[in-house]
Amino acid sequence: MPRTHIIGAGLAGLATAVSLARHGGDVTVYEASGHAGGRCRSFFDAKLERTIDNGNHLLLSGNQATMCYLADIKATDSLIGPVPACFPFLDLRTGQRWRLRPNAGRVPWWILDSRRRVPDTKVWNYVSALRFSMAGTDTTVTDCVGDTGVLFERFWRPLAVGALNTPARAGAAQLLWSVLRETFAQGEAACRPRIPKRGLSAAFVEPALNSLPQMGATVRFGHRLRRISYTSRRVNGLDFGSKRIRLRDGEAVVLAVPPPAAAELVPALTVPDDTHAIVNVHFRLTSPAGLPPKLPLLGLIGGTAQWLFVRGDVASITVSAADALASEPAESIARKTWNDVAAELDQERDELPPYRIVKEKRATFAQTPNQVKRRPQTGTEFANLYLAGDWIDTGLPATIESAIRSGQMAARAIAGNGAAGASRA
Numbered sequence: 001m002p003r004t005h006i007i008g009a010g011l012a013g014l015a016t017a018v019s020l021a022r023h024g025g026d027v028t029v030y031e032a033s034g035h036a037g038g039r040c041r042s043f044f045d046a047k048l049e050r051t052i053d054n055g056n057h058l059l060l061s062g063n064q065a066t067m068c069y070l071a072d073i074k075a076t077d078s079l080i081g082p083v084p085a086c087f088p089f090l091d092l093r094t095g096q097r098w099r100l101r102p103n104a105g106r107v108p109w110w111i112l113d114s115r116r117r118v119p120d121t122k123v124w125n126y127v128s129a130l131r132f133s134m135a136g137t138d139t140t141v142t143d144c145v146g147d148t149g150v151l152f153e154r155f156w157r158p159l160a161v162g163a164l165n166t167p168a169r170a171g172a173a174q175l176l177w178s179v180l181r182e183t184f185a186q187g188e189a190a191c192r193p194r195i196p197k198r199g200l201s202a203a204f205v206e207p208a209l210n211s212l213p214q215m216g217a218t219v220r221f222g223h224r225l226r227r228i229s230y231t232s233r234r235v236n237g238l239d240f241g242s243k244r245i246r247l248r249d250g251e252a253v254v255l256a257v258p259p260p261a262a263a264e265l266v267p268a269l270t271v272p273d274d275t276h277a278i279v280n281v282h283f284r285l286t287s288p289a290g291l292p293p294k295l296p297l298l299g300l301i302g303g304t305a306q307w308l309f310v311r312g313d314v315a316s317i318t319v320s321a322a323d324a325l326a327s328e329p330a331e332s333i334a335r336k337t338w339n340d341v342a343a344e345l346d347q348e349r350d351e352l353p354p355y356r357i358v359k360e361k362r363a364t365f366a367q368t369p370n371q372v373k374r375r376p377q378t379g380t381e382f383a384n385l386y387l388a389g390d391w392i393d394t395g396l397p398a399t400i401e402s403a404i405r406s407g408q409m410a411a412r413a414i415a416g417n418g419a420a421g422a423s424r425a
């Protein structure tokens with residue numbers, strides 16, 4: 001297998017490296033910053049005196065690529081969540097609570113059971129879900145399920161906003177269908193919510209950084225790729241400023257950087273060019289809290305906060321598609337979201353605890369039909385240059401699963417194309 005240079009140590013770059021190195025590939029990863037993980041990382045916050053995540057990340061047990069990656073880096077036990085699958089919700093306007101409880105097997109009889117489905121909905125409300133399977137490239141979520149009604153407010157809207165980080169009226173239906181097809185349509189075992197037990201870095205990043213050297217791979221931090229040099233059909237050099245690498249015949253490059261960085265480095269590359277924000281607020285509580293009924297997550301309807309997660313004495317809320325909220329001052333965001341969750345955590349509403357707000361203004365690309373059409377394939381017009389990242393055309397929303405799958409796709413393309421890539425020089 002040719003030597004491979006991987007640019008970017010986010011999950012896409014790490015997954016590429018792990019996939020290649022475990023099959024004996026000669027791999028070096030170059031990361032611009034001083035840490036790995038990119039948009040999926042933990043850091044120590046001096047104000048809260050706790051290690052927190054840049055944002056809460058929710059996965060589903062049916063995220064196959066992610067589960068394979070975790071197995072490869074020996075971190076399968078780093079995620080937790082309820083078994084059997086259960087999604088607790090609270091409507092902040094009415095106080096009504098429910099738990100979505102999909103059943104085992106592919107036939108979704110849970111929809112027939114009023115105790116397992118969304119309250120105040122009827123069986124036939126769910127039939128519109130079939131339209132996702134026929135969605136075209138221009139179809140939005142609301143084209144499939146409309147934009148009114150209890151099921152929309154309590155299920156389709158939160159699902160679309162959470163999975164696509166895009167308002168439901170603009171979100172690409174085909175992407176939501178891929179989530180439904182790979183998780184909910186497979187039954188309970190594929191749609192168990194999963195969150196990191198100790199944090200994002202402990203789950204996805206540190207085990208990879210520990211495993212890669214053992215597999216013979218190298219990770220270099222503080223290496224920002226500034227320029228790629230090309231012959232007509234190949235990459236033949238990488239310029240990191242203080243260091244330049246001349247590629248030998250047979251060597252490959254995987255660019256696992258965000259879309260704007262890739263567009264600067266590759267001539268005439270079309271990439272998604274619109275983004276949406278995600279805002280997270282982390283509250284340090286006076287004592288460890290648990291959510292009734294002792295699940296680590298809660299979906300919230302009708303407020304500013306959309307999801308609440310609890311780990312020890314840190315309660316964290318997430319707001320996706322949060323461009324307007326992200327422009328508000330920190331204290332206003334903290335107060336609004338604390339008002340939503342204080343009672344649920346058994347805390348005084350008037351006593352705002354210490355908090356940290358993380359505004360990821362370009363959290364993911366805007367997952368609209370037009371932006372989805374701008375996603376490139378893994379291979380490029382240059383024989384030894386490949387792309388990876390959550391924004392590559394994986395058919396999935398821009399998520400951990402997409403990032404990792406894109407890395408595995410790049411690794412497969414290199415393994416399958418090594419000789420061809422070299423001979424086309």
Ligand SMILES: Cc1cc2nc3c(=O)[nH]c(=O)nc-3n(C[C@H](O)[C@H](O)[C@H](O)COP(=O)(O)OP(=O)(O)OC[C@H]3O[C@@H](n4cnc5c(N)ncnc54)[C@H](O)[C@@H]3O)c2cc1C
Binds near residue numbers: 225278
């Ligand atoms: C707040 C937030 C919440 C999220 N919630 C969820 C969730 O609940 N569930 C879920 O599945 N997904 C979620 N996501 C999405 C998920 O984090 C991303 O899909 C995933 O981390 C993207 O990984 P990546 O490797 O494609 O890109 P990145 O993480 O952006 O990695 C790119 C890397 O390339 C490096 N780089 C850039 N330019 C250069 C250069 N020139 N040279 C060298 N290195 C360079 C960067 O420093 C970075 O480390 C969330 C994202 C955010 C921000």
